[in-house]
Amino acid sequence: xxxxxxxxxxxxxxxxxxxxxxxxxxxxxxxxxxxxxxxxxxxxxxxxxxxxxxxxxxxxxxxxxxxxxxxxxxxxxxxxxxxxxxxxxxxxxxxxxxxxxxxxxxxxxxxxxxxxxxxxxxxxxxxxxxxxxxxxxxxxxxxxxxxxxxxxxxxxxxxxxxxxxxxxxxxxxxxxxxxxxxxxxxxxxxxxxxxxxxxxxxxxxxxxxxxxxxxxxxxxxxxxxxxxxxxxxxxxxxxxxxxxxxxxxxxxxxxxxxxxxxxxxxxxxxxxxxx
Numbered sequence: 001x002x003x004x005x006x007x008x009x010x011x012x013x014x015x016x017x018x019x020x021x022x023x024x025x026x027x028x029x030x031x032x033x034x035x036x037x038x039x040x041x042x043x044x045x046x047x048x049x050x051x052x053x054x055x056x057x058x059x060x061x062x063x064x065x066x067x068x069x070x071x072x073x074x075x076x077x078x079x080x081x082x083x084x085x086x087x088x089x090x091x092x093x094x095x096x097x098x099x100x101x102x103x104x105x106x107x108x109x110x111x112x113x114x115x116x117x118x119x120x121x122x123x124x125x126x127x128x129x130x131x132x133x134x135x136x137x138x139x140x141x142x143x144x145x146x147x148x149x150x151x152x153x154x155x156x157x158x159x160x161x162x163x164x165x166x167x168x169x170x171x172x173x174x175x176x177x178x179x180x181x182x183x184x185x186x187x188x189x190x191x192x193x194x195x196x197x198x199x200x201x202x203x204x205x206x207x208x209x210x211x212x213x214x215x216x217x218x219x220x221x222x223x224x225x226x227x228x229x230x231x232x233x234x235x236x237x238x239x240x241x242x243x244x245x246x247x248x249x250x251x252x253x254x255x256x257x258x259x260x261x262x263x264x265x266x267x268x269x270x271x272x273x274x275x
Contacts, residue, residue, distance in 0.1 A: 062138075081112065088257075096111075101260070105259060107258050124157070151174075171184075202254060209239075209258045236257070
């Protein structure tokens with residue numbers, strides 16, 4: 001006869017073998033299922049389609065490039081803002097006077113008191129055609145795919161921030177595809193740019209010229225270590241400034257005419273000491 005202890009031991013062995021067998025079976029089944037899925041994905045390559053999913057126009061990259069091109073154009077044109085009527089010729093290049101006076105021994109007058117605002121307005125003006133073209137092309141592509149499009153009025157807004165340029169295109173659009181439809185009102189993107197800092201430093205230099213008739217360029221370079229300022233003093237109170245970002249090599253060039261000395265008047269003539 002088998003005693004109770006031997007019977008319990010036998011049952012434990014049987015249960016252990018059954019559990020082990022079940023685990024092995026589950027592992028084999030799992031491997032088979034995974035293998036079937038992998039083969040399906042690798043060889044069959046199914047296409048996933050969301051029925052009636054209206055697409056959103058993808059234009060952010062195109063918009064960004066259009067604004068970048070406009071920034072480069074304004075920099076190459078040395079501002080070229082309406083109302084800047086005085087220029088200094090330097091190495092055959094017209095450098096605009098951001099601060100100018102035709103009087104002797106007088107500090108210059110700021111020609112563009114709101115330089116950053118003027119730059120933003122000019123940037124919107126020069127980039128608008130390119131940005132709108134990006135949008136129109138994307139909408140036309142959707143129409144070619146069979147989408148039904150209803151559009152609203154477009155408006156471009158650009159903000160200059162300390163380390164980036166933010167772009168927002170207000171363009172209400174309603175896109176319909178069968179029974180599915182989606183509406184969009186704004187398209188936003190941004191990219192890194194030193195232009196805001198370059199404009200702020202240039203504004204500071206012009207303000208110093210209006211107060212003192214000259215500048216100390218070390219102070220703003222300590223505040224903005226990434227910016228290099230070069231000042232070239234010319235005759236008759238003229239100066240040319242180069243404000244450059246060390247990382248991107250983007251730069252702003254402008255001229256000033258301040259505290260100009262009449263011909264023959266100077267410390268070497270003795271006339272200055274008599275006054």
